Amino acid sequence: MRGKATSLDIAHLAGVSQPTVSRALRGSPMVNEETRKRILAIAEQLNYKVDKNASNLRAQQTGTLALLLFEDPTTDESHINPFFLPMLGSITRACARHGKDLLISFQQLSNDWHADYADSHKADGLILLGYGDYLAYEGKLSKLLAQGTPFVRWGAVLPDQPGLSIGCDNVGGGRLAGEHLLSLGRRRVAFLGDASSHYPEFLERYEGCDAALREAGTAMDRALQVDAESAEESGEAAAQALLSRGLPFDAVFAASDLIAIGAMRVFAEHGLRIPDDVAVVGFDDIPAARIATPALTTIRQDTTQAGELLVEKLVALVDGDAAASERLRTLLVVRRSTSAG
Amino acid sequence: MRGKATSLDIAHLAGVSQPTVSRALRGSPMVNEETRKRILAIAEQLNYKVDKNASNLRAQQTGTLALLLFEDPTTDESHINPFFLPMLGSITRACARHGKDLLISFQQLSNDWHADYADSHKADGLILLGYGDYLAYEGKLSKLLAQGTPFVRWGAVLPDQPGLSIGCDNVGGGRLAGEHLLSLGRRRVAFLGDASSHYPEFLERYEGCDAALREAGTAMDRALQVDAESAEESGEAAAQALLSRGLPFDAVFAASDLIAIGAMRVFAEHGLRIPDDVAVVGFDDIPAARIATPALTTIRQDTTQAGELLVEKLVALVDGDAAASERLRTLLVVRRSTSAG
DNA sequence: CTGAAAGCGCTTACAG
DNA sequence: CTGAAAGCGCTTACAG
Structure with missing residues (x-):
């Protein structure tokens, strides 16, 4: 034969x-x-x-999900945000469990991705990951929805949002950070990250921290907020900008660990002691957070559960079952950047 | 309509x-x-x-490559070796350039992956990544070859190897490490990593370093070699084992950055000063190498080029064109773990 | 340069 | 429980 x-x-x-x-x-x-x-x-x-091609053609479905990872056009070509790495692992494993294959593609946010995968019958549904300007993104989500393409995305869970989102409880995470800093007696909390509706996850973290401070009779000061995207270089620039403002602050809440790590490097160069002069809290708990000096206190997102939920919900959508957006709990992980040895 | x-x-x-x-x-x-x-x-x-299914069925090809990433069964479920992350990015981009889709799967080395993807016409060829016991792996490569499944793998480029391999010049990289340590006046170089034919990449790195030392009239000492796999915990355990042997050493060449980072943590706990007491060199140049304290001197592998070559060669094989194994150059990156400020 | 015909390898009514 | 028939949406000789 x-x-x-x-x-x-x-x-x-x-x-x-x-x-x-x-x-x-x-x-x-x-x-x-x-x-x-x-x-x-x-x-x-x-x-x-x-033969998958034959069975898919006949059955008019693919048994395949597509993972589209967006990168900000500004980011370095060769780097993927490390936060997504364990999620990627979790997603592939969840796909295997559900008997689905996983197509993967890294895209620029600007590309015309929304049509391709579903329309050409390469995949039954889309998993959308990536940090980036949400407002630029929302239109594409609506288009996908109108086309009837099943999709789930990782990101802020907002009211009146097109489609289905899985994200962490950013407000709750911000609150954890704020409460922790308050417990250390810090009151002048700077925020490094773009806290606007362009980056709703960052905005929610900011608001959560602010809420914690307000309950203690104080508040975040917008004069201590500096825009930053999730990258070390961006964190460095933001820290420089913060220092150059000459305003007093005794703590920094960074919108992501990468930002925090970049900022800590700048603080160290300027002779600031961490945590004595500045306590620093990040967000995500990427592997580098543990390695950084000092080790970074951060808000952990459960990427394993995130990956599993993304796949589970998408499979439900593809099968025509009901599925709803969901927020995941966050966890405060205390390390040396806020607690002296 | x-x-x-x-x-x-x-x-x-x-x-x-x-x-x-x-x-x-x-x-x-x-x-x-x-x-x-x-x-x-x-x-x-x-x-x-x-419709991809229809065109693939008719044309009897898929336009899809499959990336199989093996994890050692011992490794933590949720973590992928960070070394492969930028390579993953490079591979997806190269696939896009060649008009190929990329299926991705994380597998246990033990699974019966070799049949599935090609046989079920999901993919035209396979890209194989992963650290693991090479000897356990070689049999599967032979089987793939016998089946006529096009594949390329990342790893040591050895003579008489089944199929096509892309890897870095591990011997040359080891030599760079050895020469660098010699230039600092170090002579007692410990090696952390499994330097056996089970892990040919590590073995080649060991041999390259040894060759450099021999040219300078000395040599590696097997009594200073401790087995380790590429993980921080494994590096910690290896460093402990090395210290407990009570033999003098003034430098460590770790088979990977993860091993080096784990080892540096243990050295610091034991009050050893880096690089004064022990100079440390890693291998890979993962992002964490720059973040570690002290920042880690290491041998950089060009993961971008690696990804491009893997795709390029595989596409050639799928098209029935000739393609040969290839070794990539390495680069010494000097940081604080070998050079005091 | 274009069309009529066949067929890739399956799954799915339909009939028994 | 099983088979004969049709057809998923393309690509590829073949004929003109």
Whole structure:
């Protein structure tokens, strides 16, 4: 037998029709147990695998999900935000559990991705990851929704949002950071991150921290907020900008760990002691947070659960079942950047 | 028009036959320029995309490559070796440039992956990444080769190896490390990493360093070599083991940055000064190397070029063109772990 | 340069 | 429980 075996080859060898082979292989209950066993044995022996293209074409579905990871056009070409790495691992494992294949693509936010994957029947649904300007993004989500393409995204969970989002409880996370800093007696909390509706996750973190301070009779000071995107270089620049303002502050809440790590480097260069002069809290708990000096106190997001939920919800959407947006709990992880040894 | 548009829909609207539409869309030179334009305009307007399942089925190829990333069963479930992250980015971008889709899967080394992807026509070829016991792995490579499945792998480039490998010049990299340490006056160089044929990359790094020392009239001492896999915890354990041997050493060459970072943590806990008491050199230049304290001197592998080559070679194999294994140059990156401020 | 015909390997009514 | 028939949406000889 030359070339790959087909279901017809198996049918001949088993002395049944080709549709019976197809049924047996997919575990249809309408096939005799003995026949099934014979067919499975032959399939095994020929190392037969169902041709995905044929079965997908006929069944009009793909068994494949596509993961689209957006990068800000400004970011370095070769780097992916490390926050997404464990999520990627969790997503691939969840896909395997659900019997789905995973197509992956890294895209510029500006590209015309929204049509391609679903329209060309490469994937049944889309998982959307990436930091970036939310307002630029929202329009594309609406378009996907209008087209009827199933999708889920990771990001802020907002009211009246197109489609389905999974994100962490950013407000709660910001609150944890604020309460922790208050417990250390800090009151002048600077915020490094773009706290606007362009970056709703950052904005929610800011607001959560602010809420904690307000309950203690104080508040965040907008004069101590500096825009930054999630990258070390951006954190460095923001820290420089903050210092140059010459305003007093005794704590920094960074919108992400990368920002915090960049900022800590600048503070160290300027002779500021961490945490004595400035306590620093990040967000995400990426692996580098533990390695940084001092080790970074941060708000952990549960990326494993995030990946699992993204896949689970998308599979539900693809199957036509109901699914709703969801917020994940956050966890304060205290390290040396806020607590002296 | 309900449902997705098909090439037949376009044919009707354009007043041509369906095959002509297919030809026009794929840029066949045998179609009238004016006809083509009319067809393209209609396709654009209907937001038409070729059904991949149908075209793949007919053309008997997939336009898809599969990336299989192996993890050692011992490693933490949720973590991917950070060394592979930028390579992943480079691979996805290279795939996009070549017009290929990328399926991704994380596998246990033990799984029976070798059959699935190619046999079920999900992918035309495989990219194999992962650290792990090479000897356990080699048999599977031979099997793939025998099946005629196109594949490329990242790893040590060895003689008489099944299939095609892309790897860095580990011997040269080890030599760079050895020469650098010699230039600092260090002679007692410990090696943390499994330097055996189970981990040929590590072994080559060891041998390169040894070669450099021998040229200077000394050599590596096997009594200063401790097995370790590429993980921080493994580096910590190896450093502990090294210290407990009570032998003098003034430098450590770690087989990977993760090992080096774990080891540096242990050295610091034991009051050893880096680089004064122990100079430390890693391998890979992962992002954490720059963040570590002290920042880690290391041998950089060009992951961008690696990803591009992997895709390029695999595409050649799939197309039936010739392609050969290749070694990439390495680069010494000097940081504070070997050079005091 | 274009069309009529066949067929890739499956799944799914339909009939028995 | 099983088979004969149709068809998913393309691409590819073949004929003109």
